[in-house]
Amino acid sequence: QQQVKQSPQSLIVQKGGISIINCAYENTAFDYFPWYQQFPGKGPALLIAIRPDVSEKKEGRFTISFNKSAKQFSLHIMDSQPGDSATYFCAASGGFKTIFGAGTRLFVKA
């Protein structure tokens, strides 16, 4: 019940394309869903986050889509750039706990 399942493990996208990463959770007590971006040799950094009272949140080229009934949420990166190449982690928070997904390694080809 505490797992957050993330897919795909890795993703290769052409420059200018759309990158889509999906996550699913089980515990309905989770009520905050952040996405973190991690570059090699660095710690994760918050990219964008959503609460389950909205179905979508957009910040620049990054959009979270949230489906509460399906217990799924996804990250869309529009106009993907080589500088977006990194590992992306979804997470689910609630009751002082944050559970991270296993991560998606994104490579954007120039």
Add this chain to the structure above:
Amino acid sequence: EAGVVQSPRYKIIEKKQPVAFWCNPISGHNTLYWYLQNLGQGPELLIRYENEEAVDDSQLPKDRFSAERLKGVDSTLKIQPAELGDSAVYLCASSLSRGGYNEQFFGPGTRLTVL
């Protein structure tokens, strides 16, 4: 503003040896986390502090791991004795408040290799 500082950045030790990691959180952040990150995996919480109190250490292997945050500021995570399976990145993070709703700021991590 300085970020979360961790040292050392890299550590190589023989199995059965002790090792310690140090973390200095962002000034004013009362919540401090230690996470374990295995290769190709997401961070997994080891321990969470609110000021100097360890409020969640349920995932800390207490037979060999210990942590302290004596003055509610910087923290030390220790492993004694280290095992081969402890090879991983140890991340420290801090945040402003108790809940999971506030941004966690991560340090660069300490990469531990146990030979």
